[in-house]
Amino acid sequence: MKDLYEILQIDQSATDYEIKKAxxxxxxxxxxxxxxxxxxxxxFKLIAEAYGILSKPEKRKIxxxxxxxxVNETNGIPMNPVDLFQSIFNVDFMNMDQxxxxxxxxxxxxxxxxxxxxxxxxYNLETTLDELYHGTKKEFEIQHRLKNNSLKSxxxxxxxxxxxxxxxxxxxxxxxxxxxxxxxxxxxxxQIVEQKHLIYKRQKNNLYREHKISLIExxxxxxxxxxxxxxxxxxxxxxIIKPNSLFQVFKKGMPLKTNSNxxxxxxxxxxxxxxxxxxxxxxxxxxxxxxxIHYLKKIFHxxxxxxxxxxxxxxxxxxxxxxxxVVKELINEEEEESSGxxxx
Numbered sequence: 125m126k127d128l129y130e131i132l133q134i135d136q137s138a139t140d141y142e143i144k145k146a147x148x149x150x151x152x153x154x155x156x157x158x159x160x161x162x163x164x165x166x167x168f169k170l171i172a173e174a175y176g177i178l179s180k181p182e183k184r185k186i187x188x189x190x191x192x193x194x195v196n197e198t199n200g201i202p203m204n205p206v207d208l209f210q211s212i213f214n215v216d217f218m219n220m221d222q223x224x225x226x227x228x229x230x231x232x233x234x235x236x237x238x239x240x241x242x243x244x245x246x247y248n249l250e251t252t253l254d255e256l257y258h259g260t261k262k263e264f265e266i267q268h269r270l271k272n273n274s275l276k277s278x279x280x281x282x283x284x285x286x287x288x289x290x291x292x293x294x295x296x297x298x299x300x301x302x303x304x305x306x307x308x309x310x311x312x313x314x315q316i317v318e319q320k321h322l323i324y325k326r327q328k329n330n331l332y333r334e335h336k337i338s339l340i341e342x343x344x345x346x347x348x349x350x351x352x353x354x355x356x357x358x359x360x361x362x363x364i365i366k367p368n369s370l371f372q373v374f375k376k377g378m379p380l381k382t383n384s385n386x387x388x389x390x391x392x393x394x395x396x397x398x399x400x401x402x403x404x405x406x407x408x409x410x411x412x413x414x415x416x417i418h419y420l421k422k423i424f425h426x427x428x429x430x431x432x433x434x435x436x437x438x439x440x441x442x443x444x445x446x447x448x449x450v451v452k453e454l455i456n457e458e459e460e461e462s463s464g465x466x467x468x
Contacts (some may be wrong), residue, residue, distance in 0.1 A: 126170070126174075126192045128173075128174040128177055128178055128187060128192065129174075129178070131170050131171060131173075131174040132146040132147060132150065132171065132174050132175065132178065133146055134146045136188070138178075140179065143175065143178050143179055144175075144179065147171060147174075147175040147179070150167075150171045151168065151171055151172070151175075154167045154168040155168055156168055177195055183195055243303065243306060243308065243310050243311065244295075244300060244310050244311045244312070244313050245268060245299070245300025245301045245310045245311070245312050245313070246312075246313045246315060247264075247266055247312060247313070247314045247315070248315060248317040249262060249264070249282065249284075249314050249315065249316050249317065250317050250319055251284060251288075251317070251318060251319065252319050252321070253318065253319070253321040253324055253326065254321075254353060255284065256284070256286065256287065256288050256289065256316075256318060256378070257286060257353050257378060257379065258286055258353070258354070259283075259284060259285050259286030259287075259288075260284050261281060261282070261283055261284070262281070262282045262284055263279070263280070263281050263282075264279070264280055264282075265277050265278065265279045266278055266280065266299075266312070268299065268300055268301045268302075268312070269301040269302055270302055271302045271309075278299065280296075282294065282314065284316070285381055286379045286381075287329070287378055287379040287380050287381040288316055288381065289316065289318060289326070289328075289378075290316055290317065290318040291315060291316065292315065292316045293313050293314060293315035293316065294313075294314050295311050295312070295313050295314075296311065296312040296313075296314065297311055298310070298311060299312030300312040300313075326378060328398065329377050329378045329379075329380055329397070329398025330377045330378070330398040330399050330400070330401055331376070331377045331378060331398065331399075331400050331401065332401045332402075332403060333400070333401075333402060333403070334402075334403045334404075334405055335348070335350070335402050335403070335404055335405070336404075336405045336406075336407050337365065337404055337405070337406060337407065338406075338407055339406060339407070339408050339409065341365070342364065342365040342366075342367075342404070342406045343364055345360075345361055345362045345363065345364075346360075346361055346365075347359065347360045347361075352376065352400075357373070357376060359373065365404050365406065367406055369404065370401050370402065370404075371401070371402045371404065372399050372400070372401055372402075373399060373400040373401075373402065374399050375396075375397040375398075375399065376397065376399065376400035377397050377398025377399045377400050377401075378397065378398050379395075379396070379397050379398075380396040380397065380398065
C-alpha cells in the first residue's frame with residue numbers, strides 16, 4: 125500500500141501549508157522536462173497523486189481512516205500531473221532542452237483575456253434596516269440565460285438572518301447566466317444591499333441616531349421616549365449634555381449573527397446586540413427676554429463687570445452660519461479641487 129506522506133516526505137500531522145510546500149519542492153525536482161533520470165516521470169506522477177489526495181480535506185480523511193485503496197477507488201486525481209503542476213506554478217517547460225536547465229518559462233496564464241472576466245452573475249437583494257434587524261424571508265424570481273440563449277426563470281426563497289449586513293451573500297453554484305466566452309454557466313451570487321434608513325445610520329453592529337433637546341434639557345437632564353423598531357424605549361440622562369457629545373445605550377443596536385462568515389444563513393438566532401449611539405442636537409432659543417437674562421445671570425453668578433462689550437471701540441458681531449454647514453462646504457471645495465487637478 126502506498127504511503128502518501130512518505131512520498132511527499134512529510135509527517136502525518138503535516139499542515140495544509142506543509143503539504144503544499146513539500147509538493148512544490150518535489151514537483152520541481154522530478155518534473156520530467158527538467159529531470160532526465162529514469163524514475164523521474166514515475167516519481168512525478170506519485171507526487172502529483174499524493175498531493176491530489178492529501179491537499180483535499182475530505183479525501184485526506186478517507187485516506188487516513190481507510191487507506192490508499194479506498195480513496196484511490198472512489199476519488200481519482202482530478203487532472204493529469206502536468207496540468208496539476210501548471211495550474212499551481214503557472215510554469216511551462218516547453219523547449220527546455222534548448223535553454224539553461226535553471227530557467228523556467230512562465231506561461232503568463234494571468235494575461236489570458238478570459239481571466240479578467242468574473243465568472244459570476246450578481247443579484248442585489250435590497251433589504252431595509254428593519255428587515256435586517258428582525259430577520260426576514262425574501263421571495264424573488266431571477267431570469268438567467270441558458271446555453272441556447274433562451275431565458276429561464278427561477279424562484280428563490282432566502283432566509284435572511286437578523287443582523288445580516290451590506291455585502292453578505294450566498295452563492296448558488298451554476299445558477300447564473302451561461303457565459304459563451306468561457307463556455308460555462310456562471311455561479312449566481314445573491315448579495316444584500318442595505319437601504320438607507322430615515323432615522324438610523326449603521327456602523328457594523330452599532331446604530332446612530334440624532335435626537336433634539338432643548339437648552340434647559342441639556343443643562344438639567346432629560347427623559348424621553350422614542351420608537352425603536354418594534355418597541356418603545358425610555359431614555360434617561362441625569363447629567364449635563366454638552367454640545368457635540370455622544371451618549372451610548374448598551375445592547376440597543378443591531379443583533380449580532382452567530383456565524384462569522386459572510387453568508388446568508390438561517391438557524392438559531394443570537395441574543396447579542398450592538399449599542400445605540402445618540403447624537404444630541406441642542407436647540408437654543410431664538411431670543412430671550414430681559415427678565416430671563418436677569419434670572420440667568422443670578423443663576424450662573426454672572427456679573428456685568430465681566431462684560432467687555434461696553435467699551436467704545438467694541439464692534440458688533442452677527443450670526444454667520446452653523447459650523448456643520450461650513451465644514452461641509454470646505455469638504456466640497458476640497459473634492460472639487462482634487463477632481464480639477466486630476467482632469468488637468
